[in-house]
Amino acid sequence: MSAVREGARQVMAWLHGWTGLLLGHVLFLMCLAGTLSLFKPEIGRWMRPEAVATAAPVDAVAAATGWLAKNAKDSTGWYLTAPDGRANTVEAAYDSGGEFLYRALDPVTGAPVARETMGGEFFYRLHFELQLPFPWGRLLASLAALVMLVALITGIIAHRRIFRDFFTFRPAKGQRSWLDGHNALGVLSLPFHLMITFTGLVTLASLSMPWPITANYGDELMAMYQELTPGLANRSPAGTRAPLAPVAPMLREAERRFGGAPIGRVYVVNPGDAAAVVTVFRSDAAQIGFTPAEISFDGVTGKVLAEWTENRPAVKTYNVVYGLHMARFAPGVLRWLYFLGGAMLTLAIATGLVLWVVKRRERAPLSLGNRLLERLNAGAIGGVLLGSVAYLWANRLLPLELPGRAEVEVSIALWSATVSLVAGAALRPAIAWPALLGALALGCAGAGLLGFATSGVGQWGMSLMLVATATALSLIVRRQIRALRAPPAPRRGRARAAA
Amino acid sequence: MAQDRRGWRYRVNIAARTLAGTIGAYAVAALFGAALARTLPIGRLDAVIPATLLAFLVAPAVTIWAFLARGPWLAWAGVIALAALFGAIAWFTGQPI
Numbered sequence: 001m002s003a004v005r006e007g008a009r010q011v012m013a014w015l016h017g018w019t020g021l022l023l024g025h026v027l028f029l030m031c032l033a034g035t036l037s038l039f040k041p042e043i044g045r046w047m048r049p050e051a052v053a054t055a056a057p058v059d060a061v062a063a064a065t066g067w068l069a070k071n072a073k074d075s076t077g078w079y080l081t082a083p084d085g086r087a088n089t090v091e092a093a094y095d096s097g098g099e100f101l102y103r104a105l106d107p108v109t110g111a112p113v114a115r116e117t118m119g120g121e122f123f124y125r126l127h128f129e130l131q132l133p134f135p136w137g138r139l140l141a142s143l144a145a146l147v148m149l150v151a152l153i154t155g156i157i158a159h160r161r162i163f164r165d166f167f168t169f170r171p172a173k174g175q176r177s178w179l180d181g182h183n184a185l186g187v188l189s190l191p192f193h194l195m196i197t198f199t200g201l202v203t204l205a206s207l208s209m210p211w212p213i214t215a216n217y218g219d220e221l222m223a224m225y226q227e228l229t230p231g232l233a234n235r236s237p238a239g240t241r242a243p244l245a246p247v248a249p250m251l252r253e254a255e256r257r258f259g260g261a262p263i264g265r266v267y268v269v270n271p272g273d274a275a276a277v278v279t280v281f282r283s284d285a286a287q288i289g290f291t292p293a294e295i296s297f298d299g300v301t302g303k304v305l306a307e308w309t310e311n312r313p314a315v316k317t318y319n320v321v322y323g324l325h326m327a328r329f330a331p332g333v334l335r336w337l338y339f340l341g342g343a344m345l346t347l348a349i350a351t352g353l354v355l356w357v358v359k360r361r362e363r364a365p366l367s368l369g370n371r372l373l374e375r376l377n378a379g380a381i382g383g384v385l386l387g388s389v390a391y392l393w394a395n396r397l398l399p400l401e402l403p404g405r406a407e408v409e410v411s412i413a414l415w416s417a418t419v420s421l422v423a424g425a426a427l428r429p430a431i432a433w434p435a436l437l438g439a440l441a442l443g444c445a446g447a448g449l450l451g452f453a454t455s456g457v458g459q460w461g462m463s464l465m466l467v468a469t470a471t472a473l474s475l476i477v478r479r480q481i482r483a484l485r486a487p488p489a490p491r492r493g494r495a496r497a498a499a
Numbered sequence: 500m501a502q503d504r505r506g507w508r509y510r511v512n513i514a515a516r517t518l519a520g521t522i523g524a525y526a527v528a529a530l531f532g533a534a535l536a537r538t539l540p541i542g543r544l545d546a547v548i549p550a551t552l553l554a555f556l557v558a559p560a561v562t563i564w565a566f567l568a569r570g571p572w573l574a575w576a577g578v579i580a581l582a583a584l585f586g587a588i589a590w591f592t593g594q595p596i
Contacts, residue, residue: 008567011566011567012563014566015563015566146555146558146559149555149558149559150559150562150563153559153563154563157563198555198556201555202551202552202555205551205555209528209529209532209551209554209555211529211530211532211533211536211554212532212533212535212536212546212547212550212551212554213536213547213551214533215532215533215534215536215537215547215550215589215594216536216537216543216544216546216547216594216595217543217547217594218594224544224547227543227544228544312544312545313545314541314542314544314545314546314548314549315544315545315548317548317549317552318548318552321552
């Protein structure tokens with residue numbers, strides 16, 4: 001009568017299936033975008049081949065503030081990220097004329113670089129905002145992460161033989177192969193999956209789990225933020241104009257007080273106002289913990305207003321949890337391990353979604369809902385990937401002077417994903433998969449070749465990755481086409497015959 | 500079993516557990532976080548952090564328990580009891596000054 005009597009393990013398997021299915025496609029998108037975001041600076045450089053200049057962090061940020069002081073006077077704040085060994089441009093987010101803008105600024109001239117693009121920031125924002133308006137995207141992402149945590153835990157409990165799954169793969173055996181693949185992907189980097197899901201939840205905690213904050217602060221949210229980052233001075237605009245003092249000496253002073261560690265984020269709030277504040281953060285890439293130290297200067301006089309080095313155990317813990325998710329600290333090999341973990345989680349989600357259908361098809365004819373799901377799987381998984389590649393094509397093929405170029409790039413990504421969804425719904429899955437993955441292989445190969453043709457040797461790494469992906473995909477597609485050409489198995493019997 | 504799964508009793512059972520495991524689990528986690536944030540004998544900011552981190556573990560634990568409990572009534576009774584307990588602790592401790 002109830003799910004309970006089937007035994008705890010079966011209940012867990014049942015719950016694992018449903019929680020995985022519920023927001024599985026959203027989770028696939030989040031995991032793919034998050035995995036790509038690990039190389040956000042590298043993607044940004046690949047997408048801005050004209051921007052080759054480099055400068056020291058202090059000089060680059062000073063140049064950026066110089067340009068913004070002339071061209072974004074009416075702004076309420078400039079939020080800058082200094083270049084480091086990986087990115088060469090200054091990332092700037094600021095409002096201008098009532099619009100919120102994101103621009104990569106040239107490290108020498110301070111002006112926006114020629115090829116206006118969101119670069120890797122598109123994947124980064126997509127990862128937790130899902131292209132939805134605030135706060136809905138972040139709330140949906142939080143919900144998906146919470147559901148995934150349940151799916152992970154139930155998946156573990158449902159398992160009898162974690163260790164054996166390390167070594168089990170029975171290929172070309174229908175449901176069993178999908179199950180083995182899903183298990184291996186899940187189990188081999190299980191600690192990573194748990195860590196990244198939990199820490200991801202924490203990054204959006206002030207939105208999704210604000211109740212501990214409310215319990216201790218009531219409506220005084222600003223008081224909480226003030227206590228969290230005491231070195232970030234808050235001032236309302238005075239209403240009287242005053243020129244911004246030269247920023248370079250403040251940045252140098254900050255660097256000196258950080259013990260020589262490089263600067264990271266730089267906020268200029270109320271620029272051009274008598275109450276301007278310049279806050280400089282120590283680079284987030286210099287240690288695991290995020291926001292390790294910050295110092296605020298009076299924007300007009302250059303005097304230090306507040307200074308803070310984080311040493312409180314609780315806050316440090318939070319910063320490390322946050323930093324573990326952001327992975328800004330991770331050097332070469334570790335970054336690739338993060339990438340591998342993310343890729344495995346993305347594939348675990350995709351195989352899980354396919355497995356749901358395969359498992360049911362082997363038992364009985366698929367219900368209408370599951371037939372729709374089968375088509376949604378092809379369209380959505382194909383669509384997320386195709387949209388990402390279309391974004392790279394748009395980056396190379398749209399004319400540089402096109403107005404609103406960055407937004408057009410994003411639109412092209414979203415429309416490509418939509419077309420793929422429609423194709424997935426319209427075509428038989430046996431056709432849709434090779435068609436979409438074939439298009440993806442061509443897309444990756446094309447983007448890689450476009451990359452080789454239009455960027456310097458320094459950016460060939462990403463182009464090589466694209467070509468390698470295309471090669472791997474073409475092998476899969478070849479297999480799928482062979483299966484299509486094989487004498488048709490009786491309806492819904494093909495998998496069973498193979499098993 | 501296949502027949503059971505179509506019955507209305509099964510559906511009500513699953514619906515009740517789903518509600519307990521979603522809205523109920525979130526409510527318990529939120530109240531647990533609020534109670535812990537108010538009762539930990541450390542600074543009010545310091546207390547918020549472990550409270551928030553642990554709340555994210557309480558939520559999935561309650562979700563899973565809602566489906567493991569012997570019956571949907573028990574699942575709901577557990578959720579209500581925990582919510583009441585944590586709610587009372589948070590309420591009587593009051594907002595720190």
